[in-house]
Amino acid sequence: MLSSSLLFFFTVLTPALCCDWLRHYDHYSNTSLTLVRRMAGQVTHHEAPVSFPYRFYSCIRHTEVKSQLVFIRDSLSLISDLYHHDNISSVPWETNLTHRFLIDTNSMIDGLNTCVSMQKQADTRLKKYYKRLIRRTVYCTGGSSDSWQTLIRETKLHLDQLQLLVSSIRHPSAAAKRRRCSPHTH
Template identity: 55%
Template sequence: MFSWTSLLFVLCSSLTPVFCCDWLTQYAHLSRTSLKHIRLMGGQLTDQESPVPFPEKLYSRIRNETVESQLVFIRDSLELISDLYHHDNLSSATWDSVETEHFLTVIDRQIDGLNTCVSTNSTTDSRLRKYYRRLETCTVYRTGGSTASWELIRKETKLHLERLYLLVASIRRSSSATQQQL
């Protein structure tokens, strides 16, 4: 039999990461800041198409998962993005070093914030990890770390940051609607 207590328990357990995560209130500012730095790091973004298709299915699939799974996905995505920029062969990138450092600092702040919201023991989705590995292999490794490959990485990073922003906005909208219903 249906009980209001059961419903409340389910809602509280699924939304606890949102309610307890102060990071979400800071996300919009940090996201805009990281997007500003990625834009200011270099010149005009390349028009070149990525050799690795954007993982639309991963983003579509994660929208139907629990809030905690979504937060883990966002955190893992940011970690994998950060890993791209901690590459030994970054010397051919013609980016402004100060802007690049600021960009990476903001990404690290976002990761640290998310680690307060979700378990640090959760493992990264293997499909997400494979996507980033393929992206790095098909751009940076195949070209020997050319300037064009790094510009392509920067362009793809911007796309991911924009999609992650939309995902967080969706989480915040759904948690706000749920709070109003309670």
């Protein structure tokens, strides 16, 4: 029994423990969420043209920690790519907020790069989701203010889900208890 506990520790928890940078994730994540809230301003009630991928988050919670860290890093990178758009003049917020958000997001990506191999790349389904999201919001509308608001709302949902995933990595026993005690909503 002791050997199986040690095996669990070394195979599942070691990547999280070796990723010392995760202690800083909460700070950067909170800063990013604050910037997103400031960018959101008056939230639009338009339905997103692409369904939120709750199943990605649900599935990744059941994989090894290293895969979860790659997922988090790649999700942040793909989120960052959403805001590297040629025409952000129609965004309904101050453009310096976008710049600060990108700096903060890139800091999280750099930190996570210290934890996982650069060789591992994002799941193609995840990449396709983000391509559809930007294409069906900003590109289809010519960068309307409403499309940017929709994109911000979706960004906030992703950042919230990524924060939950990091919390489950840092505190695996608490996350396991929450999964057992709470009904599955998505």
